[in-house]
Amino acid sequence: MRVVLALLLFASPAWAEPPALKLPAEVHGTSGAFVTVTAETAGKIVRWLPMDAGLSMIPSHLLRDTKTAVLMAPKGRYRLAAFTAAGDEPSEPAITVIVVDGAAPKPPDVTPTPVDPPPTEPTPPAPTGFYFLAVRPDGPAHPSFTAAMSLDAWGELRTKGHTIKDKTLTKARALGANIPAGTMLPCVIALRVEGNKSKQVGRPVDLPTTDSQVLALPEAIN
Amino acid sequence: MSEPIYTLPPVFRGPSADVLPLAGEVNWGIEKFAVDKLRIITDGDGIKLGIVDTGIDDRHPIIAPNFGGAADFTGSRNGYRDVNGHGTHCSATVGGSDPRIGVAPGATIYHGKGLGDGGSGGNGLIDAIQWCIDQGCTVVSNSWGGGGQSVSWERRFQSWAEAGIWLIFAGGNSGPNTPDTDWPGRSLNLLNVAALNPNMTRASFSSKGDKIDTSGPGVDIWSAKPGGGFQRMSGTSMATPFVAGLLGLYRRALELAGMPIPNVYELRKLLAVDSTDIGTPGDDRDTGPGYVTPLLLSLNLVPDPPPVSE
Numbered sequence: 001m002r003v004v005l006a007l008l009l010f011a012s013p014a015w016a017e018p019p020a021l022k023l024p025a026e027v028h029g030t031s032g033a034f035v036t037v038t039a040e041t042a043g044k045i046v047r048w049l050p051m052d053a054g055l056s057m058i059p060s061h062l063l064r065d066t067k068t069a070v071l072m073a074p075k076g077r078y079r080l081a082a083f084t085a086a087g088d089e090p091s092e093p094a095i096t097v098i099v100v101d102g103a104a105p106k107p108p109d110v111t112p113t114p115v116d117p118p119p120t121e122p123t124p125p126a127p128t129g130f131y132f133l134a135v136r137p138d139g140p141a142h143p144s145f146t147a148a149m150s151l152d153a154w155g156e157l158r159t160k161g162h163t164i165k166d167k168t169l170t171k172a173r174a175l176g177a178n179i180p181a182g183t184m185l186p187c188v189i190a191l192r193v194e195g196n197k198s199k200q201v202g203r204p205v206d207l208p209t210t211d212s213q214v215l216a217l218p219e220a221i222n
Numbered sequence: 223m224s225e226p227i228y229t230l231p232p233v234f235r236g237p238s239a240d241v242l243p244l245a246g247e248v249n250w251g252i253e254k255f256a257v258d259k260l261r262i263i264t265d266g267d268g269i270k271l272g273i274v275d276t277g278i279d280d281r282h283p284i285i286a287p288n289f290g291g292a293a294d295f296t297g298s299r300n301g302y303r304d305v306n307g308h309g310t311h312c313s314a315t316v317g318g319s320d321p322r323i324g325v326a327p328g329a330t331i332y333h334g335k336g337l338g339d340g341g342s343g344g345n346g347l348i349d350a351i352q353w354c355i356d357q358g359c360t361v362v363s364n365s366w367g368g369g370g371q372s373v374s375w376e377r378r379f380q381s382w383a384e385a386g387i388w389l390i391f392a393g394g395n396s397g398p399n400t401p402d403t404d405w406p407g408r409s410l411n412l413l414n415v416a417a418l419n420p421n422m423t424r425a426s427f428s429s430k431g432d433k434i435d436t437s438g439p440g441v442d443i444w445s446a447k448p449g450g451g452f453q454r455m456s457g458t459s460m461a462t463p464f465v466a467g468l469l470g471l472y473r474r475a476l477e478l479a480g481m482p483i484p485n486v487y488e489l490r491k492l493l494a495v496d497s498t499d500i501g502t503p504g505d506d507r508d509t510g511p512g513y514v515t516p517l518l519l520s521l522n523l524v525p526d527p528p529p530v531s532e
Contacts, residue, residue, distance in 0.1 A: 131527045133527070139494075139495060139499070139503075139504050139511070140498060140504070140512045141496070142498075146515055149517060165524045168495055195528070198530045199531060
């Protein structure tokens with residue numbers, strides 16, 4: 001046993017080389033459904049970076065297995081990069097193309113530039129979904145508001161990359177939200193977070209009271 | 223100056239049993255208040271919660287796994303052991319390991335025995351709170367009061383509040399016809415709790431007052447009984463450890479999210495909008511702003527969006 005152990009120890013390199021990472025060249029999916037991409041690698045943790053707008057990804061820290069990315073996107077072609085690391089050394093990034101609804105291939109307008117991952121634990125990608133703000137009158141919440149916000153479908157929206165939070169009217173307006181006079185409360189406004197600013201998208205809509213209404217929010221806002 | 227005497231509010235003791243009834247009947251607040259909305263983030267693992275009461279049965283099967291320590295400040299010949307029953311009941315509601323009873327079933331609980339075996343106490347109560355804080359407790363449940371206001375105690379409460387400690391107190395069981403809730407509960411340096419029925423209205427015994435910070439389940443609550451088994455009790459004493467356990471979960475969730483921990487004054491403002499209104503609309507003398515709502519607290523764990531630019 002001692003001999004075997006010694007051999008194993010000597011067989012291990014004293015430094016860590018980043019393991020290779022391989023992705024399929026193309027992955028096909030349909031809009032409105034999840035697309036999964038699995039990386040082949042001996043690395044323990046894989047980081048994913050969408051390279052084109054429109055590709056929504058469930059944050060990898062919410063998934064048990066970071067070697068699989070779960071994505072959703074409207075019709076189109078999207079590039080997705082992935083890399084792993086050993087110690088301080090990142091692997092070479094690999095890139096795959098996500099084809100949704102059989103979108104026709106288009107020649108890349110620019111040569112894909114290699115991603116420049118940080119040397120150690122990279123931060124998860126920024127959320128690509130809406131930031132839904134449920135706005136209610138000032139003061140404690142009405143029981144109907146609490147009931148509506150308790151619907152399971154909000155959790156499903158979160159898994160699709162959206163963010164959900166509530167604010168009283170005064171606090172929502174303090175954030176700069178445009179809630180015109182006469183708007184019925186409670187309502188939902190949608191924000192797109194861009195860097196250190198948010199952009200309000202569409203008009204306020206009534207707070208959903210059913211799961212199906214919650215799931216339809218991204219379309220209702222647009 | 224004579225030492226102020228504080229007592230247990232009159233507690234309504236129900237039947238006891240060796241085994242628990244159905245899950246939904248044990249502590250109905252667990253399901254009705256949707257404690258799972260915070261428990262999906264944390265069960266309290268990593269936080270220390272304090273209880274100041276009549277002592278604790280640290281060998282009870284649902285207390286032993288989470289027991290961090292206890293100390294007696296009453297000079298009882300029983301030491302920190304509970305022969306009254308009130309302290310063991312309240313302690314298991316805060317952090318008993320059975321999730322049907324313990325609101326924070328992963329927390330570590332510390333018990334400062336500041337109420338004697340008969341259920342009353344003096345300066346030992348303050349020493350017991352200090353001891354819990356010295357053990358690392360950041361939330362301390364106090365199901366006692368009614369002894370009149372003390373300036374020196376108020377100063378202690380203020381210093382703890384400013385240090386970020388959350389003291390949770392029972393409002394008292396004097397019913398609707400009293401001018402205000404008990405002191406210390408109505409002190410601005412801590413949180414005051416009213417009790418609710420399972421139909422989410424003010425319990426008939428729960429004191430009315432101008433400063434009620436939130437409400438919790440306080441009628442027909444099953445929890446641990448000294449020597450093993452379980453007992454049903456009613457009172458703001460039962461609503462208080464529920465709220466303390468829940469706020470312990472919230473505090474731990476804030477820590478895990480890397481978010482700032484509000485002091486008790488900020489927490490009061492937060493509860494004023496993140497409770498669910500019941501009864502008379504708005505902040506009222508029955509239930510304050512309403513019932514403490516794990517769902518609304520959990521939404522605070524999401525950082526604010528950046529300012530809207532257009």
